[in-house]
Amino acid sequence: MPIRPLESYDVSAERGFLCKYEAGEVTLPSAFAEARDVALRLPQILPTGRTRTLLLDKLPDTIRQGDVDALSDAEARMAMVHYSFMVQAYVWGDAEAPSVLPRQLARPISWLADRLGQQPLLPYSGYVLDNWARFDAAGPIDLDNVYMIQNFASGLDEAWFVLVHVAIEAAAGEALAAFGPVIEAVETGDAGTVQHRLEAMAGVWAKINAIFDRMPEQCDPYIYFERVRPYIHGWKDNPALPDGIIYEGVSAHDGQPVAFRGQTGSQSSIVPAMDALLGVGHAADPMRTYLDELHIYRPPHHRAFIDDVREASGLRDFVRRAGSRGLIDAYNGLTQAVADFRTRHLEYAASYINRQSRMAAGNDTDVGTGGTPFMKYLKKHRDETRARMLQLA
Template sequence: MSLSDLSSYTISPERGFLCAHDAARVVLEGVLGEGRDIALRLPEILPTGKVREVLRDRLPQFAPEDAMTLGEAEATMAMVHYSFLVQSYIWGAAEPVSSLPETLAVPIVALADRLGQQPLLQYSGYVLDNWGMMDSARPIALDNIFMIQKFAGGTDEAWFVLIHVAIEAKAGEVLALFGQLIEAAAASDANQARNLLEQMATIWAEINAIFDRMPEQCDPYIYFRRVRPYIHGWKDNPALKDGLVYEGVARFGGAPQVFRGQTGSQSSIVPSMDALLGVGHAADPLRAYLDELHIYRPPAHRRFIDDVRTQSTLRDFVSQDRSKGLVDAYNATIQSVADFRSRHLEYAASYIHKQGGRSAGNDTEVGTGGTPFMKYLKKHRDETAAMLLTA
């Protein structure tokens, strides 16, 4: 499949990996509509400390076969709302619970099956499919987007998510160059490859500038205590070391299940860049973790990364050509991604690692995906920077 045809991977230059539909206008009816209405009230319900009682008493029964009849936009939006309900049920009180009631377990598994994903909150439901535009005639930018589904609500929570939305949109311009760049490398066209890499590095500077704005309206203290507690999973999380029972889901047979929590590492941007640029990671627990995260991405995005990895000969071409202009352009792009990873590491330190007052499941040493994140992020950054070439 041609990588120039982004639409076949549900990607566009304007939106990148963000959903193609207008999520704020998706209508959910019947049982799913009732679930959505309750989900949108989570900022009111969670502070009461009674979220589990409310969800047990008010959520209607859902027939799993109904999920398979949903259109893509409806299934995706229902997944957003129900994944927030699931996370709120597990993490919305002082101590987590290890069993999910049938009225939540059955729909989240059915929706995950419909979409080819996992039955909990993932980056796609937290970011890619969870935003709307104030004015659809204007670009996707921080002054024109809003977060649809929230946990506690508030500026810090929304800003954290919307920074990621803005980054994903800007990355679409980078993704639009992939096909041309892979073709230029295959044709040994150094001038075209250099031009495209220079464009990429320029766009990445804009992506990094967006990322730099995180502290403007998302405070580390608020993030750690009011945003992060809800987005953990139940794999490698000491608070749910045995996993989670999905009641009423026959194929699980009552056995606890373990899934990794929502994490920015589930974004497809950097893995796509790694695949394009030929950035590899050593065979160690980090590599195994990165490979495992692949199943938490939407299927079409997985295909894109896999196809880029299979088709790109860019690094080999640049290594063989060795012309200074081409090597400089390649290195500028590598450095831009390394800079992004460095900033991620800095935020992880200030927003998580240096915070005290941890609560059940919200550990300063373990990421929402269930890993010792400081060690892994440092290794990500260092392995990227080590890929710089000499002319």
Template sequence: MGTLDIRLFGMDPARGFLGAPGLAETPLPEVCEAVVEAGQVLPDLLVSDQLRARLAALPDPVSDSLLREAPEDKLRALMVRYSFLVQAYVWADAEDPAHALPASLAVPIWRLAGRLGRKPLLLYAGYVLDNWAMIDEAGPSELGNIRMVQKFLAGKDEAWFVLVHVAIEAEAGRALGLFDPIVEAARDGDATRLETLFADMDRIWTEINSIFDRMPEACDPYIYFNRVRPYIHGWKDNPALPGGIVYEGVHESGGRPMAFRGQTGSQSSIVPAMDALLQIGHEDDPLKAFLDDLHAYRPPEHRRFIETARAVSTVREAVMTARSAPLTEGYNQIVRQVVRFRTRHLEYAASYIHKQSRTGSGNDTEVGTGGTPFMKYLKKHRDESEKHLLATGTQ
């Protein structure tokens, strides 16, 4: 078992960064029943005038003993529920977002986040990685056989948006399984093996990109912008919530507003892990600060994997040292695949967000759900990836 074997980081080789299927439906202690029920009826509450009153009255089941004794899968399942309830409370009225979370939500999500090493709001981990299940448990983890568990409004477009990401993460698990042998081959200077592994990685990324291409099949840009996106915003760098929101009852906050970035696909660990493997760097400018900040919003074990890959990979150096045209082309082809993925992400950001009419005080077409100037941010990282293509003419 090598340094980058994902089992060392608490992850399953068959799923990569994904949590277990059905994790969000893990049976919880009876004291959590009201929270689970609120999550289940959330689509109904969001079209009523009772949501905030109902959520403010929830009991708090997150005791010291629960945090100490409950298995991590149960805490993550509870975190999924609370993450959605918190977002729904804040953004139930887009024209009048809540500037404070009641203690019934603020205290339990704060404590759960602290226990899990996460932030106290909806993150990519709760929205995607831990929020899916199989339809046919004997079938594959792919579109057509996976479903979204916790939902906001429960529309087809909402589910498809999440499930495309789930399917990408599932396929990317195969790519993560190649990290350890690729790093080993690079360290050993085994150009033949490295070339074969690059070809395997290229095939996996062809499938990843083909899955990403399917987003428009069942997620319409207008519906996404007006019925999906409003609920996944955070409260850092969000003009609708200057300074953030108050987490009532949370002593650590001192009663001050707290600002956290919202859920965004840029919190996925796939592309940053590829950057680390391929030794792709990004220029140190104000936009890189967003990239560095988002790293703290990933689950701790994912952060450790990326940081380890960054520390041990000599892949780019090995390719340059080998001076082999076929090996260089193999490396470049993987870089092109990552560029293609980033290009598609940029295109979707343009059509699903930037080109939409601005509606609602919190649903800005210039600022991403993670609080970033997303068009500049995504374009910068796409262009910087492309600059890492290696010249093959002299080899």
């Protein structure tokens, strides 16, 4: 069966999975104004070494669940951006990680997460998808026209790291828009349309890979590891917080510590959506379990898109049955483009993380921000993608 129209999944050809509203124009109600001001001052607060003291001193404990319930979708997502950055700064901004997240942060972030169907810490959507704006609102969403709204340290390397992901997400929209037509063409047996669409999608992935190639231009590996990465870790499978964190005043946890995985590019929905369309599967092992677990960290509409594509796509079997050289080459070309992206991700993980020599508390060179041995994970999934190439019978 066909998938639903793209916009019903909060996805568009122009923006991909990026927020559909102009985030830079979103204002928050007065109840959230003080918290937003504090969040935007994180680049001034973090260097003091007194992050927790200053956050508790400046943050009001006046937000109520009704205030969160009254927010529009855009307002709730913008508030989530600011609160999730403050939560991360509170946990990782001082020398040792705390065992308790105070109610001034714990309750609003939990209410916002429940409202948005996500987890109560910094997600990829808050770090990237909802955290950008354009200098020229009529201009393109590319690297010479976007800026980061909320920062931790506010350095060039931090902004470039995030904005490269923003540009990739925007570029992917054109490929995502072809999913429905490809699935429909498979159902009607229109091999010519399938081949044409796959070839066009491979062209989009060439653009995506070219954007990804630009990461080293203004994001240095050492600066990333020391000044960007420390703030985006989670507290599941993290030795600095072996028991997780108590969310003070959140009745759902009954005063018990809870653990959540940190923000990671693997929470992006682009590659999992491509896997779903292409019929790329991953072997059942601990890394597959981790991949499945990451799914709940994506926005609900994006999870539904991936699930529906996986259910609807018969692309791989169709290409195998049709058996023409042109169609197989188109399928393999697109699959290779995704594998190339995974190869570059693996290379960056090695240079930006694994080869760095210093290992501070919670910032392990062998463990990703999501809490897993990422080098093994990335290599495995790259190899499994390559293994899905088809041969002409």
